[in-house]
Amino acid sequence: xxxxxxxxxxxxxxxxxxxxxxxxxxxxxxxxxEAQRDYYPETREDAALGLxxxxxLGGKQPVVIMQNSGFGVSVNALSSLHLLYRLPCLLxxxxxxxxxxxxxxxxxxxxxxxxSLMDDVGLAHRQPDxxxxxxxxxxxxxVIREQGAPAAxxxxxxxxx
Amino acid sequence: xxxxxxxxxVLPHLRDELVIHANGFITRESYALVDRRLNFxxxxxxxxxxxxxxxxxxxxxxxxxxxxxxxxxxLMNLGSLAMTAALQPVNFLHLCFDNGVxxxxxxxxxxxxxxxxxxxxxxxxxxxxxxxxxxxxxxxTFCDWLPLSGPRFLLVRIEPDGEERPLPxxxxxxxxxxxxxxxxxxxxx
Numbered sequence: 001x002x003x004x005x006x007x008x009x010x011x012x013x014x015x016x017x018x019x020x021x022x023x024x025x026x027x028x029x030x031x032x033x034e035a036q037r038d039y040y041p042e043t044r045e046d047a048a049l050g051l052x053x054x055x056x057l058g059g060k061q062p063v064v065i066m067q068n069s070g071f072g073v074s075v076n077a078l079s080s081l082h083l084l085y086r087l088p089c090l091l092x093x094x095x096x097x098x099x100x101x102x103x104x105x106x107x108x109x110x111x112x113x114x115x116s117l118m119d120d121v122g123l124a125h126r127q128p129d130x131x132x133x134x135x136x137x138x139x140x141x142x143v144i145r146e147q148g149a150p151a152a153x154x155x156x157x158x159x160x161x
Numbered sequence: 162x163x164x165x166x167x168x169x170x171v172l173p174h175l176r177d178e179l180v181i182h183a184n185g186f187i188t189r190e191s192y193a194l195v196d197r198r199l200n201f202x203x204x205x206x207x208x209x210x211x212x213x214x215x216x217x218x219x220x221x222x223x224x225x226x227x228x229x230x231x232x233x234x235x236l237m238n239l240g241s242l243a244m245t246a247a248l249q250p251v252n253f254l255h256l257c258f259d260n261g262v263x264x265x266x267x268x269x270x271x272x273x274x275x276x277x278x279x280x281x282x283x284x285x286x287x288x289x290x291x292x293x294x295x296x297x298x299x300x301x302t303f304c305d306w307l308p309l310s311g312p313r314f315l316l317v318r319i320e321p322d323g324e325e326r327p328l329p330x331x332x333x334x335x336x337x338x339x340x341x342x343x344x345x346x347x348x349x350x
Contacts, residue, residue: 017220040219040248043240050209051244054181054216057201057343062216080205081213085339148336 001133003028006160007036009134010063013141015090017055019048020065025094025157030065045070049077052089061144062089068096068114068154069107078150079121088144091152095127098156118152125152128159162296164190164258167317168229170300171256174307179217179346180227183210183234185265187258189328191229201342202331208237211255215241218250221346225252225307232259232273239281242314246286251310255282256303260321268321282314290314 001009006029010018018033019040033039042048045066052062066074071093081087097103097111118125124143128136133153140151164186172195182188184203192202201217203210214228235241235257245253257278262268283290288311293299299317306313331338 017216019216040244043244044238046206046209047212047238047240047244050206050212050238050241051216051219053206053209054213054218055220056216057213057339058217058220058346059343060216060220077206077209081203081209084205084335086336087339 001130001159002161003032006133007032009137010090013137015061015063017052017060017062018065019051019062020092021045021048021067021070022065023067023094023096025067025096026065026092026155026160028161029092045073046077049074049082049089053077053081053085053087056087056089063092064089065092067094068110071114071117072110075117075121078123082150083122086148087150088148089150090140090144091123091150093125093152093154095154095156114154118154123152124149125154127154127156129156130159133159162294162299162317162319163322164260164319165194165322166296167258167299167319168194170296171303174304175227178225178227178307179221180229181210181214181217182229183207183231185231185233186322186326186328187229187231188331192331193328198341198345202333202338204331204335208234210234211238211241211245214255215245215248215250215253217346218253219248222250222252224346225254226250228253228255230255230257231264232257232261232278233263233271235278236271236273236276242282242285242287245312246282249286249288250312253312254306255287255312255314257314257316258319259316260319262321264321267324277316279314279316287312287314290316292316292318294318
């Protein structure tokens with residue numbers, strides 16, 4: 001799926017507030033949102049989550065983009081804000097350091113740990129591939145709307161172009 | 162001036178403003194004084210009061226959003242000063258109750274006595290930033306600024322309370338409070 005197609009599907013699912021901290025694996029999506037003048041570049045991933053929480057309280061349906069390195073920064077915000085207060089948002093988390101694939105050394109440990117960390121804090125997540133991304137986005141929308149909980153899509157390289 | 166006095170100066174002037182409260186004694190003292198339905202009380206996520214307030218201000222441009230921040234909270238998330246200055250939300254008024262300590266954990270000192278947080282806000286690009294130390298100056302500046310365009314930053318220098326000050330904890334279930342606050346935001350001001 002192209003970045004433009006993916007952003008169109010996010011909008012069709014009624015997401016309307018976009019922020020985050022970039023990763024090269026999702027630069028196309030950020031470029032598309034910036035071209036639409038609808039993206040707030042944040043300073044840290046947990047601050048982006050705070051921004052999204054405020055936007056949700058104000059009536060928006062937020063999306064937060066980050067690399068899995070930033071998920072480490074985000075654990076306290078997710079556990080003591082979004083999950084505690086039931087403030088949903090869609091998390092698009094890129095998966096650097098995917099086990100078995102060569103990557104830069106700083107990504108290896110979090111690449112191995114991020115899935116179990118998400119399980120441990122109770123963050124709903126899926127790991128889409130190119131064929132399942134649409135269905136997984138529908139799943140995430142349902143979690144957000146029906147459970148009032150945040151949901152994460154853990155995106156490997158190439159799943160969104 | 163202590164926190165309870167400073168809040169006692171500010172709260173009678175509030176009408177339909179949305180107020181994000183930093184976790185700890187700011188939440189608990191304000192909740193004990195007046196439990197407004199347009200208050201959001203942070204329990205955890207220390208540091209994020211200003212980010213939550215900014216997101217709310219962006220989502221609710223027709224409403225005035227206040228953040229009741231603390232020095233420890235803000236020092237944990239100085240990037241939010243830059244973010245707020247970059248986005249220039251006109252409906253954003255940022256109060257920082259600066260007692261120079263992490264009060265909830267036993268009054269360990271912060272570095273706010275060595276770093277002027279209002280100068281950081283001004284340097285970042287808030288349209289106005291000031292420091293007040295007396296109830297009279299607080300009331301005058303707060304009332305002057307409340308109707309004006311922001312983002313504005315007011316540092317309220319206060320004395321730390323003793324460690325034994327008894328204050329209730331917020332009784333609302335967090336998810337219920339959040340849902341009610343969101344519903345209140347959705348109604349016309």
